[in-house]
Amino acid sequence: MxxxxxxxxxxxxxxxxxxxxxxxxxxxxxxxxxxxxxxxxxxxDSKEEIFNYIIEEGMNLIKERIQETVDEQSDSLSKLKALIKVQLNMFYEQRDFFKVIMSQLWGQESRQIELREVVNEFIKNIEGYLERAMNDGFIKKGETAFMAYTIFGSLCSTAIYELINEDGININDIFENITEYILSGIQV
Amino acid sequence: MxxxxxxxxxxxxxxxxxxxxxxxxxxxxxxxxxxxxxxxxxxxDSKEEIFNYIIEEGMNLIKERIQETVDEQSDSLSKLKALIKVQLNMFYEQRDFFKVIMSQLWGQESRQIELREVVNEFIKNIEGYLERAMNDGFIKKGETAFMAYTIFGSLCSTAIYELINEDGININDIFENITEYILSGIQV
Amino acid sequence: MxxxxxxxxxxxxxxxxxxxxxxxxxxxxxxxxxxxxxxxxxxxDSKEEIFNYIIEEGMNLIKERIQETVDEQSDSLSKLKALIKVQLNMFYEQRDFFKVIMSQLWGQESRQIELREVVNEFIKNIEGYLERAMNDGFIKKGETAFMAYTIFGSLCSTAIYELINEDGININDIFENITEYILSGIQV
Amino acid sequence: MxxxxxxxxxxxxxxxxxxxxxxxxxxxxxxxxxxxxxxxxxxxDSKEEIFNYIIEEGMNLIKERIQETVDEQSDSLSKLKALIKVQLNMFYEQRDFFKVIMSQLWGQESRQIELREVVNEFIKNIEGYLERAMNDGFIKKGETAFMAYTIFGSLCSTAIYELINEDGININDIFENITEYILSGIQV
DNA sequence: TATGAATGAGTATTCATTCAT
DNA sequence: CATGAATGAATACTCATTCAT
CATH class of the missing domain: 1.10.10.60 (Homeodomain-like)
Structure with a gap:
């Protein structure tokens, strides 16, 4: 580039x-x-090509960084926790990029349908880590797909929180809490 | 109307x-x-006015239905569970409306900034139920704001799941799982 | 009506x-x-028909009033002076009507070409009085057509004066001066 | 340009x-x-901006040419006569431009109110020459404002004359007559 | 006689794209 | 490599006119 x-x-x-x-x-x-x-x-060549380029390059940057961080961990639960954390971190750092993705996820135009496929693959990658953690007995038996979407959903809630409460947020605080809620829920 | x-x-x-x-x-x-x-x-008067009308009327319809359902429950935990469930239900029924909201949540145009205010109020309402459940000892002590966003985030993850896996999904299955993960987390 | x-x-x-x-x-x-x-x-039937109706009725009202006033005078110079005065008066009273005429006098649309014909006839009427006054030796030998337009032009200058200096104008003052300048000019 | x-x-x-x-x-x-x-x-940027540009540039062109011609004269009466003549000439040459001004002089839209201010300044300039000629004893004591409007009104009458009698007019003839009527009036 | 909801052709403006320099 | 003037199809919005009540 x-x-x-x-x-x-x-x-x-x-x-x-x-x-x-x-x-x-x-x-x-x-x-x-x-x-x-x-x-x-x-x-x-066109506006659409700029968009596609952004999505591709942006996702690659993020995926690489996630991969690196996860690889530093040895057991599958640590990998999963690291994944959740670094993912939140990456998308927070690349807030604007994440906003582009989120705003374009919902329609029926070809650009948007392709984007959903990209996101789907990203989530499938999360699911892989969940399956390993499940096999190792760290997380509940159940639909890993739903769990993966829950983790991705936490990106959304963080992003919306940050967007609505623009001032005076402590991003590490958020990360800790979100990770806790994903893993252990909110109930006593 | x-x-x-x-x-x-x-x-x-x-x-x-x-x-x-x-x-x-x-x-x-x-x-x-x-x-x-x-x-x-x-x-x-304009495209923008149609948009504003949709958001206002659409949110009112949903808020009314949520209120009715929650009012049927007596204790604060039941109210919270009912809230999560009916909310998922409502937004699933009004999928297209929810997509409009989600796609317009992210920018800096006045229409979008106003929309975020509407969503903020909606989430504040959720937070109210969380506070009562927390006072009654049903959920963990902690930041109700983050929890409320987590619950709202579950709407996003459900919506994205449904959008990506359009065919052959069992919506009740999703509801059960999502509710479970919100309350108890994914960890063993 | x-x-x-x-x-x-x-x-x-x-x-x-x-x-x-x-x-x-x-x-x-x-x-x-x-x-x-x-x-x-x-x-x-249409906007155009309203316009035509206005022009026709409005001009008739003014022409009738002018005729009445001029008829009260006996000699041709008095008639001419009365004409100039009542004309200024009428168009001042019907300022808005006169503005419609003035704004529509200039283009090439059929409505405007027809309007010019109406104005032409109005000016021809003035010319008639000028010819009689000229024959009676009250005014200079010369092109009555130009003189008639000069008199009509005084309506324009009065109207523009009134429009630009909306506040604090004494309309009778204007009338006296304008009549004087038409008849005797500005030079010593 | x-x-x-x-x-x-x-x-x-x-x-x-x-x-x-x-x-x-x-x-x-x-x-x-x-x-x-x-x-x-x-x-x-817009139709309105084209209009404003036309008025500004068009008036500047005319004002410059008028200034040049008037400056060639030495005494105040000659300046005044030259002014009347060159003004008639300029607006005759720029007939279409003058029609734009005349048709837009009458309404209450901001563009029109601003245009009247431009015309007002133009007339104030004429008034300046009248004052000097008055001080030098060439023209009658009196309201120079009314006289200035009378001179501007002669532009209108000429324009309307030319518009109604499109064919076979001798423009120099008109100029001579109009100037004569302004200075000495029509009366014997 | 009077109304006002509905229409669609027309108009100002926008914007992705092209291309000569 | 980079530019910016020029383009025209697309789009938000207007408004004279129609028509059922």
């Missing part, structure tokens, strides 16, 4: 996260990047 | 949920409603 | 004078008249 | 003078200019 392309990558995330895909304009992305509109088209 | 306005209400939810706010067109909403475009503007 | 039609007549003058012909809306005229839009179409 | 902007300037004057401000369409202006509609919006 060369310098200009990286500038576009970051600017596009900013603009897509602020206005959504349809609400974002090539003019807006160019302005945010401090580039002429024509330059966007020198590096990308 | 008169007949025509109701038709527009329902059609707009359908179209907004399929294309998002910016991606939705007044032509599209009119076609879905089987009305002329001018008729939309006879009943609403 | 029955009551409703008169209400529409007056409201339309008000609205046309404020927004011009194209800028005026049937909604606006109806609102000004305190009537439903459909009622306008009960009395008139 | 670059080439494209000048093309738009001239085309817009043509179209506004033919249909008025509200009656003019961006499509029409674009067609007249031989440009795509988008090009208009590349150079101007």
């Amino acid at each position: 060369n310098k200009t392309k990286k500038t576009i990558f970051e600017s596009a995330i900013k603009v897509f996260s602020t206005y959504g895909y349809s609400g974002a304009t090539m003019d807006g992305i160019a302005a945010q990047a401090g580039l002429a509109k024509g330059t966007l088209y020198y590096h990308f | 008169n007949k025509t306005k109701k038709t527009i209400f329902e059609s707009a939810i359908k179209v907004f949920s399929t294309y998002g706010y910016s991606g939705a067109t007044m032509d599209g909403i009119a076609a879905q409603a089987g009305l002329a475009k001018g008729t939309l503007y006879y009943h609403f | 029955n009551k409703t039609k008169k209400t529409i007549f007056e409201s339309a003058i008000k609205v046309f004078s404020t927004y011009g012909y194209s800028g005026a809306t049937m909604d606006g005229i109806a609102a000004q008249a305190g009537l439903a839009k459909g009622t306008l179409y009960y009395h008139f | 670059n080439k494209t902007k000048k093309t738009i300037f001239e085309s817009a004057i043509k179209v506004f003078s033919t249909y008025g401000y509200s009656g003019a369409t961006m499509d029409g202006i674009a067609a007249q200019a031989g440009l795509a509609k988008g090009t208009l919006y590349y150079h101007f």
Whole structure:
């Protein structure tokens, strides 16, 4: 990813996260990047291609970092806990990127259907760790799929919490609590 | 809400949920409603006003139904369980409406900032039930705000699960599992 | 002219004078008249027909009043002076009507070309009085047509003066001066 | 003013003078200019901005030319006569521009109120020359404001004369007569 | 006579995309 | 590599007109 392309990558995330895909304009992305509109088209064929590039590169960055962190752990429960934590961390660091994903997850346009497939694979990866932890007896027998979605859902709740309570939040506090609720629930 | 306005209400939810706010067109909403475009503007001043109307009316319908169901329960834990269940039910029934909310929750446009305020109030209501259950010793001492967001996050995970695995899902199964994970967590 | 039609007549003058012909809306005229839009179409076939009705009726009212006043005078110079004065008076009283005429005098649409014909006839009438005064030796030999337009031009200058200096004008003062300048010029 | 902007300037004057401000369409202006509609919006933010640009630039062109000509004269009466003449000439040359002004002078929309301010300043400039000529004893003692409006009114009468009698007019003839009537009146 | 909901052609404006430089 | 002027299809919105009541 060369310098200009990286500038576009970051600017596009900013603009897509602020206005959504349809609400974002090539003019807006160019302005945010401090580039002429024509330059966007020198590096990308279309708005859709910029979007796809963002999703692909953004997910790769996050997946790599998650993988690295999880690999540092040895047993399957530690891996799972590390996964939950680093995932929350990554998406918090890449808040704008996560907002792009969340806003584009819901429609029926091809871009959105493809995005859901990407997210599905991401969740399937979580599920893998859950299965190993289940086999090792660390977590309850049950539908790992639901559990995986619960973990992914915790990303959503964290993101929405952060979005609504923009000021004065302690992100580590949130991480601790969310992890606790996922693992042990809220009931006494 | 008169007949025509109701038709527009329902059609707009359908179209907004399929294309998002910016991606939705007044032509599209009119076609879905089987009305002329001018008729939309006879009943609403703008696209934005249709959106606001949908959010307000849609949330009211859901809040009323949740209230009724919760009121049928006597103790605070039962109320909380009923809340989680009916909430999942309502948003599942009103899937398209929920998609509109979820897709519009993330940006910085005034419409979206206002929507977050609406959602915030909705979550504050959940928090109220959690506080009573906590005082009655049914749930762990802790930050009720985080718990409330966790419960709201379960709506997201359910919705995403349903969206990605469109075919062959058993919604009651999901409800049972999600409720269980919220209350008791996934760990043994 | 029955009551409703008169209400529409007056409201339309008000609205046309404020927004011009194209800028005026049937909604606006109806609102000004305190009537439903459909009622306008009960009395008139179209917006254009309202406009034509206004011009015709409005000009007739003014022409009648001018005629009456001029007829009271005996010699041709007195008639001419009376004409100038009553004309200024009438158009001042019917300011909004005059604004409609002035704003619609300039384009190439059929409505405007027809309006110019109406104004032309009005000016031709002035010219008639000028010719008689010229034959009686009261005014200079020369092109009565130009003189007639000069007199009509004084209506414009008065109207523009009144429009720009809305507050604190003494209309009789203006009348005296304008009449003097038409007859004797500004030079010593 | 670059080439494209000048093309738009001239085309817009043509179209506004033919249909008025509200009656003019961006499509029409674009067609007249031989440009795509988008090009208009590349150079101007809105129809209103094109209008404002026309008024400002058009008045500047005319004011400059008037100034140059008046400056060539030495005494205040010659300056006044030159003013009347060059003014008639300029507005005759820029007939379409003058029609735009005249048609937009009458309403209560902000564009029109601002236009009246522009015209007011133009007339104030005429008044300045009248005051000097009055102080030098060339013209009657009296309200220079009324006189200035009378001179401006002569532009209107000339324009209307030219508009109604489109064929076979001798513009120099008109100029001579109008100037004579302004200075010496029509009376013997 | 009067109404006002419904219509759809028309209009201002937007914006992804192209292309000559 | 980068630009920005130009494009035109698409879109939000307007408004004269119709019509059932």
